[in-house]
Amino acid sequence: MQKIIYLFLLHTLWGFSQETKVSVDSISQEKTINYYSEDTDLVGRYEIYYANGLLKEKGQTAYEFGCGMKSGTFEFFTKNGKLLKTEVYNNWLKNLGDGCHSTIHDITVNEYHENGKLKAEKKYQSSYEAGEKNKVGVWRDFDTYGYVNNTTSYPWTYPHKELPNNIIKAEKALVTLFEKLKNSEPRIRYESVAPSFEKELLVTLNLQNSWQYPFQELSKKIRILSSKDSLIRTFAWDEREGGSRHNMKSYIQYKNNHILQIENLRDNEEENGFRNATIDEIVAFDNGYFILGWGSFGSGAMHLIITYYKFINGILKPWPIFENNKTEYGIEISRGDKFNLKIDPELQQITFNETLYNEDMGYYYQTGKLTTLAFIDRLNIFVKKEEK
Incomplete structure (x- = not known):
C-alpha cells in the first residue's frame, strides 16, 4: 500500500502565519511541499520534487472573487530539470456583480521541445462549476526551430471582448518574424521562417479588431x-x-x-x-x-x-x-x-x-x-x- 508521510511546520513572520506541510510518497519518493497562508489549507503555493531532488512542478491557488481556485502560472519540468510545459490561469467574470461560482477560467498551455524551443501553444476555457476544459482560440504547433508548423482555430465557449493590445503584440511579432525571414539562409527561410510568417499573418488577420487596425509598422516591411x-x-x-x-x-x-x-x-x-x-x-x-x-x-x-x-x-x-x-x-x-x-x-x-x-x-x-x-x-x- 502506498503511504504518505506528513510533516507540519508553522511559521510566524510580522504577525502573519504560514503553515508548511511536507508529504513524501513512500513508493515514488516524490516530495510535495504546501505553503498554506491565512490559517487555511484552501489556498497557497505548492511544489513537487522528484526523488532526485529536482523540481517536478509548482503552482498555487488563491482567493478570487471570494472562492479559492487555481490562479496564475503553473510550471512542469522533466526529471532532468528541463521545462516541459506551463499553464497560465486567467480568471474572470462575465458580469462584475456575479459570484465566484460564475468564474470563467482562460487557460493557456505552452509545451516545449527538449532544446527549450516552444513546441505547442494551446488554449482552453472552463468554468468554476463545470470544471471540464474546452479547446478554444488559436492552437499552434512549432518545429524545433520555434517556428509555426500548423495552426488551428476553435470557437470560444465563453466569448469575451478581445484585449485592445492583442493586435499590437501580434503586429510586433510579425515585424520580428519578417526580419528573420529576410535575414535567414534560404533553406531555413523556405522550410520554417516563411511558412511561420504566413500562418501567423493569417491568425492575426482573423482577429476581429484587425479590420480597423492600420498595421503601420508591418506596412514598412510588406505591401498593404x-x-x-x-x-x-x-x-x-x-x-x-x-x-x-x-x-x-x-x-x-x-x-x-x-x-x-x-x-x-x-x-x-x-x-x-x-x-x-x-x-x-x-x-x-x-x-x-x-x-x-x-x-x-x-x-x-x-x-x-x-x-x-x-x-x-x-x-x-x-x-x-x-x-x-x-x-x-x-x-x-x-x-x-x-x-x-x-x-x-x-x-x-x-x-x-x-x-x-x-x-x-x-x-x-x-x-x-x-x-x-x-x-x-x-x-x-x-x-x-x-x-x-
Whole structure:
C-alpha cells in the first residue's frame, strides 16, 4: 500500500502565519511541499520534487472573487530539470456583480521541445462549476526551430471582448518574424521562417479588431493596400527563394455580413496564369475591383497580372471580364524596362505598352506602340482594340 508521510511546520513572520506541510510518497519518493497562508489549507503555493531532488512542478491557488481556485502560472519540468510545459490561469467574470461560482477560467498551455524551443501553444476555457476544459482560440504547433508548423482555430465557449493590445503584440511579432525571414539562409527561410510568417499573418488577420487596425509598422516591411471604398484590403510580400528567384504571396481581407474573410489570391489562379505577384494597385470598376500585381520567376523577365474581383452574395470572387472567359490578363516584359499601364474607369479602357518576345534573342521588347483593351457593354468584357 502506498503511504504518505506528513510533516507540519508553522511559521510566524510580522504577525502573519504560514503553515508548511511536507508529504513524501513512500513508493515514488516524490516530495510535495504546501505553503498554506491565512490559517487555511484552501489556498497557497505548492511544489513537487522528484526523488532526485529536482523540481517536478509548482503552482498555487488563491482567493478570487471570494472562492479559492487555481490562479496564475503553473510550471512542469522533466526529471532532468528541463521545462516541459506551463499553464497560465486567467480568471474572470462575465458580469462584475456575479459570484465566484460564475468564474470563467482562460487557460493557456505552452509545451516545449527538449532544446527549450516552444513546441505547442494551446488554449482552453472552463468554468468554476463545470470544471471540464474546452479547446478554444488559436492552437499552434512549432518545429524545433520555434517556428509555426500548423495552426488551428476553435470557437470560444465563453466569448469575451478581445484585449485592445492583442493586435499590437501580434503586429510586433510579425515585424520580428519578417526580419528573420529576410535575414535567414534560404533553406531555413523556405522550410520554417516563411511558412511561420504566413500562418501567423493569417491568425492575426482573423482577429476581429484587425479590420480597423492600420498595421503601420508591418506596412514598412510588406505591401498593404486598401481600396478607396475601404471594403477590401490586400497584404503582399516576397519570400525570396534565393538567387534571382522570387516567391510572392498575396492575400485579400474583407468582411461578409460582419464576418472577416481572408482569401489567398493564389487559390484563384487560372490554369496558365501568372501565379507569382505582389499587389501593386487596386482600381474600382463596375461594382468590382481590378487588382494589379508584379512578379518575377528570374531569368531577366517580369510579369504583370491584372485580375478582376467582384462581390457575389457577399463573397469576393474572381470574375470573367476578359476575352475567352478569363478573370485575369497577363503581360510579360524584360526586367528593368519602364512600363506604363493605366486603367481608366471613365473611358472604360486599359492601356499599356505593347510588348513582344524575340525568340532568337530570348527577351521581351517594347514596340513603341500602345495596346488598348476596351470594355464592350453588351458583352461585359474587355476586348483588345484593333489598331486602325
